[in-house]
Amino acid sequence: MLKNRRQSVNRPPTPDLTDDQAKVLTLQEVINIKLIESGEKEQLMELVREKLTECGWKDEMENICRAYIKKQGRNNVTLDELVRVITPKGRASIPDPIKAELLQRIRTFLVSAAL
Amino acid sequence: MQAQPRCFPRVSISPVSVALSTLMSGPNGDDMPSDSQNMFFVMLVVFPMSIVVCVQLALHVFGDLLDSIIVDVASECHRIVRLGLERNLDEEEEELRLSAQARARIADPSNNVEANGKYVVDIFGQTHPPVANEIFDCMNCGRSIMAGRFAPHLEKCMGKGRKARLKATRSSTAAQNRYSRGSPVSTYSPYSSTASINRLSNGNPRVATGECSNGTVEEP
Numbered sequence: 609m610l611k612n613r614r615q616s617v618n619r620p621p622t623p624d625l626t627d628d629q630a631k632v633l634t635l636q637e638v639i640n641i642k643l644i645e646s647g648e649k650e651q652l653m654e655l656v657r658e659k660l661t662e663c664g665w666k667d668e669m670e671n672i673c674r675a676y677i678k679k680q681g682r683n684n685v686t687l688d689e690l691v692r693v694i695t696p697k698g699r700a701s702i703p704d705p706i707k708a709e710l711l712q713r714i715r716t717f718l719v720s721a722a723l
Numbered sequence: 724m725q726a727q728p729r730c731f732p733r734v735s736i737s738p739v740s741v742a743l744s745t746l747m748s749g750p751n752g753d754d755m756p757s758d759s760q761n762m763f764f765v766m767l768v769v770f771p772m773s774i775v776v777c778v779q780l781a782l783h784v785f786g787d788l789l790d791s792i793i794v795d796v797a798s799e800c801h802r803i804v805r806l807g808l809e810r811n812l813d814e815e816e817e818e819l820r821l822s823a824q825a826r827a828r829i830a831d832p833s834n835n836v837e838a839n840g841k842y843v844v845d846i847f848g849q850t851h852p853p854v855a856n857e858i859f860d861c862m863n864c865g866r867s868i869m870a871g872r873f874a875p876h877l878e879k880c881m882g883k884g885r886k887a888r889l890k891a892t893r894s895s896t897a898a899q900n901r902y903s904r905g906s907p908v909s910t911y912s913p914y915s916s917t918a919s920i921n922r923l924s925n926g927n928p929r930v931a932t933g934e935c936s937n938g939t940v941e942e943p
Contacts, residue, residue: 635776635780636780636783639780639784640784640787643784649788652788653788653791653792656788656789656792657792657795660792666796669793669796669797669800670796670799670800673796673797673800673801673804674800674804674809674811674812677800677801677804677812678812678813682804682805682812683805685801685804687797687798687801690797690798690800690801691793691794691797694793694796694797695790695793698789698793698796699786699789699793702789707785710785710788711781711782711785714780714781714784714785715777715778715781718777718780718781718784719777
């Protein structure tokens with residue numbers, strides 16, 4: 609009973625120090641880690657942001673947001689709702705050249721990362 | 724995307740290295756390492772990952788990037804609207820439009836501002852009379868006064884004018900009278916001085932200071 613009183617925190621059981629199962633990462637996770645570590649992900653994000661702002665995609669999305677908020681009332685809209693509203697339209701309205709260029713860069717990176 | 728990798732069962736080093744070097748546009752731009760064992764390893768890693776998986780992966784990464792960007796855009800918009808920094812939402816838009824209309828009306832040369840009788844038209848199209856004509860009560864004397872005539876009224880009412888000074892000094896010398904009945908002549912008060920005594924002895928039956936009532940005034 610004394611022992612019980614000393615536990616002030618609910619702690620999950622300590623993991624075994626002996627690592628008998630190696631952690632299996634999916635291929636996607638591996639690639640993701642490599643992307644982030646090499647800094648390529650950051651560069652790609654900046655590139656995409658710049659291109660999408662230039663071509664007006666970002667403004668279109670903002671207009672859709674504002675129209676939705678106006679319809680629903682200013683204080684009734686959550687961020688989740690907004691994201692859910694924009695995502696299908698956003699994905700569909702990416703201009704093709706930007707998409708193609710980005711996919712090309714990613715494929716190049718994948719190949720170089722696999723080696 | 725190249726087509727050679729489909730024929731990888733018949734593995735030979737050189738076409739593979741050519742294929743791989745054309746694929747690569749890596750940061751250092753090196754050619755493929757020519758070590759044959761390395762090649763073998765590479766083939767084991769790269770080519771089991773077929774083109775389809777490669778494309779799938781690329782699409783997945785692209786989707787990730789896009790999701791992040793979409794969330795950014797949405798959160799920025801959400802923040803601006805919730806903080807009230809968005810000017811164009813609903814009511815403010817009406818106001819902006821009205822003020823733009825008013826401005827247009829001013830800039831419009833067909834509206835003559837000066838020559839419109841006595842009245843000046845302001846940007847909302849209203850005219851104001853030259854003298855303010857709202858009526859209220861004076862807090863000093865209690866009479867109803869027109870706003871445009873209030874300042875002159877206050878002058879008279881509170882003490883700048885002749886009659887007002889009379890009113891004031893009359894009451895103050897009456898008070899002085901009560902105190903100084905039996906005292907000698909030489910007590911002069913600074914304000915109820917010679918001028919007012921003069922006036923009092925003119926038309927007022929009441930004698931202000933008994934000692935000086937003979938009509939002659941001694942100037943100090």
